[in-house]
Structure formats: structure tokens, C-alpha cells
Amino acid sequence: MQVIEIKKRVYERNDERAEVLRDDLKRSKTFMMNLMSSPGSGKTTLVVDMIKRLKSQCSIGVIEADLDSDVDALTVEKTGVKVIQLHSGGMCHLDAGMARVGLEALGSENLDLVILENIGNLICPAAYDLGQAVNVMILSVPEGDDKPLKYPSMFSKVDVLIVSKIDTMSVFDFDIERLEAHVRKLNPLIQIFPLSAKLGDRMEVWCDYLLNEVRVWQ
Amino acid sequence: MHELGIVMEIIDRVEAFAKDREIKNVKTLVLEIGELSSIVPSYIEEMYAVVKMDSMLDDTSLSIEIIPGVIKCRDCGERYPFSHREEGCPTCSNDLWFVFSGAELTIKEIVIE
Numbered sequence: 001m002q003v004i005e006i007k008k009r010v011y012e013r014n015d016e017r018a019e020v021l022r023d024d025l026k027r028s029k030t031f032m033m034n035l036m037s038s039p040g041s042g043k044t045t046l047v048v049d050m051i052k053r054l055k056s057q058c059s060i061g062v063i064e065a066d067l068d069s070d071v072d073a074l075t076v077e078k079t080g081v082k083v084i085q086l087h088s089g090g091m092c093h094l095d096a097g098m099a100r101v102g103l104e105a106l107g108s109e110n111l112d113l114v115i116l117e118n119i120g121n122l123i124c125p126a127a128y129d130l131g132q133a134v135n136v137m138i139l140s141v142p143e144g145d146d147k148p149l150k151y152p153s154m155f156s157k158v159d160v161l162i163v164s165k166i167d168t169m170s171v172f173d174f175d176i177e178r179l180e181a182h183v184r185k186l187n188p189l190i191q192i193f194p195l196s197a198k199l200g201d202r203m204e205v206w207c208d209y210l211l212n213e214v215r216v217w218q
Numbered sequence: 219m220h221e222l223g224i225v226m227e228i229i230d231r232v233e234a235f236a237k238d239r240e241i242k243n244v245k246t247l248v249l250e251i252g253e254l255s256s257i258v259p260s261y262i263e264e265m266y267a268v269v270k271m272d273s274m275l276d277d278t279s280l281s282i283e284i285i286p287g288v289i290k291c292r293d294c295g296e297r298y299p300f301s302h303r304e305e306g307c308p309t310c311s312n313d314l315w316f317v318f319s320g321a322e323l324t325i326k327e328i329v330i331e
Binding site for chain 1: 223245256
């Protein structure tokens with residue numbers, strides 16, 4: 001009997017592909033935002049309102065990833081930007097290879113901003129680098145301010161947290177300060193943007209921040 | 219719940235490793251799974267039993283070593299178990315920390331006959 005050491009991280013090949021993709025995106029001056037959240041947090045509503053506000057200032061494309069269906073892609077398509085629907089075939093996350101397929105189908109080299117709507121799930125997408133410039137997650141008010149305690153790996157990995165549906169805060173027992181305290185323990189440098197995409201409330205603060213990040217990337 | 223994709227990647231990697239070195243008699247595959255990796259070891263075992271059937275690892279068994287979750291105090295650098303995070307640092311009582319180990323998912327080694 002003989003033991004042969006391998007010592008390889010399982011995510012290593014994905015991380016390598018993601019680095020190559022990030023370099024390619026940097027060269028084509030395309031900023032990719034990886035948007036993650038649980039189902040029903042308002043990803044598509046947010047994306048539609050962002051497009052309306054930003055499309056006169058930069059060229060935008062959207063990659064919609066779902067297990068099945070194209071309902072979100074059809075909703076986003078009405079804004080007039082190019083949309084690609086990716087089906088993960090039952091997988092609960094995207095990887096860097098699938099992100100590249102989506103970007104190529106979109107023709108991303110001519111775009112300033114690509115919004116990738118990841119599969120609605122707070123666990124698996126946290127483990128996969130897609131080559132993005134920024135990782136953004138949405139937590140909607142109805143989900144509760146204790147979610148960082150339940151999904152620490154997602155909250156500790158993202159650069160930006162959007163707290164959506166703040167217009168419903170009075171209905172739910174949601175304390176934004178308590179949320180911030182939980183999140184900052186896991187991720188002291190995170191940027192937090194509370195907003196309501198439905199009412200357009202505080203959307204300009206988030207969109208100004210993102211547009212600035214796109215310009216810095218370029 | 220991304221264990222299926224992970225098991226497929228692991229088997230693919232180990233097959234490539236073995237083929238490169240002309241190893242044919244793999245008996246056991248050893249993985250290291252961190253407590254904080256969001257991976258469920260029992261799911262990995264169940265998926266492995268199925269996915270290996272179409273591979274050169276068909277006759278192998280799987281051995282999983284669990285790496286405990288350890289966090290490090292952001293203030294004084296003390297390392298302590300993740301399970302004690304609510305109590306804060308045992309040395310300075312600061313409750314800010316980062317993960318020191320336990321998030322790993324590693325193909326550790328193979329045992330051959």
C-alpha cells in the first residue's frame with residue numbers, strides 16, 4: 001500500500017478560469033457584476049430599474065441564469081438591452097465556464113456593464129468565482145435581518161449588500177442597524193445600500209456608486 | 219447543494235492525475251472537507267458511489283477527513299474554535315474574527331495497492 005499526495009483544491013480549476021476571464025474582461029473594458037440572492041428578493045425588479053437609470057450613460061447587457069424558464073429574460077428584454085438566458089440544467093450555481101459562454105453569446109466585448117443574475121440561492125454561488133469585477137448580493141426586508149447569521153459565507157464574500165424592499169420595513173420586524181452589526185462582523189469592508197427598486201427610493205445612490213466603479217475599472 | 223458538480227470535478231481531476239502517472243490501482247481517495255465549507259460530507263459520499271461507476275475509480279472507496287472550523291481574532295490574533303464565536307475571543311473578548319481554517323475542500327491523496 002502506498003499513499004500518493006495530491007493536495008489540490010477542488011475549486012482550483014474554476015478559480016484559474018475565472019482569473020483568465022477577468023483579465024479578458026479588463027482588456028475589453030467590460031465590468032461584470034455578479035448578482036446573487038435568494039429567490040424572490042427582487043433581483044429582476046432591481047435590474048430593470050438599474051437599466052432604465054444607466055442605459056443612457058453606459059452600454060449594458062444582462063445574463064439571466066435559472067434552472068429553467070425565460071420569464072426573467074423576457075421581462076428584462078423589454079428595457080431594450082440585450083439579454084441572454086442561461087439554463088444551468090438543474091445545477092444550483094454558475095461556474096466560470098458557464099459565465100464565459102454567456103458573455104460570448106452576449107457579445108460582451110462591446111459592452112461597458114454586464115449584469116449577471118446568478119441562480120437564486122445563498123449557499124452554492126458563494127463558492128464560485130465567475131471572473132466578476134464585483135460581487136453583489138440582495139437581501140430583501142421580508143427575509144429578515146438575521147440572515148447573515150444563517151448564511152455567513154455569502155455575506156463574508158460579497159463586496160456590496162443591497163437591502164431591497166425597504167418600503168415594506170414597517171410591516172416586517174426588520175432592524176437595519178441590527179443587520180449592519182451582523183454583517184460588519186463578517187465583512188468589515190462591505191458597502192451597504194438600502195433601497196426600494198419598486199418605488200425608485202435611493203436607487204440613485206446605488207447607481208452612482210456602480211457607475212463610478214465601472215469608470216474606475218475602465 | 220452543489221455536491222454533484224463537486225464530485226464530478228473531483229473524479230475528473232483524480233482520473234487525470236492517475237492517467238498522467240500511469241497509476242491504475244487506486245484503492246482509496248482521501249478528501250479534506252472543512253466544517254465551514256458548506257459541503258455536506260454524507261451527500262459527497264452518496265454522489266461518489268454513483269458518479270464513480272462510469273470512471274476508472276469504480277472500485278475505490280472514499281475517505282473523508284473533516285477539518286475543524288477555526289477563527290482568528292481580528293484584534294489580538296488569537297485562534298479559537300468557530301463554535302465559540304458567540305462568546306468572543308478567549309484572550310481579549312473582542313467579537314470580530316475571520317475564518318482561519320475550515321473552509322477548505324481539498325483532494326488530499328490517493329492510496330494505491
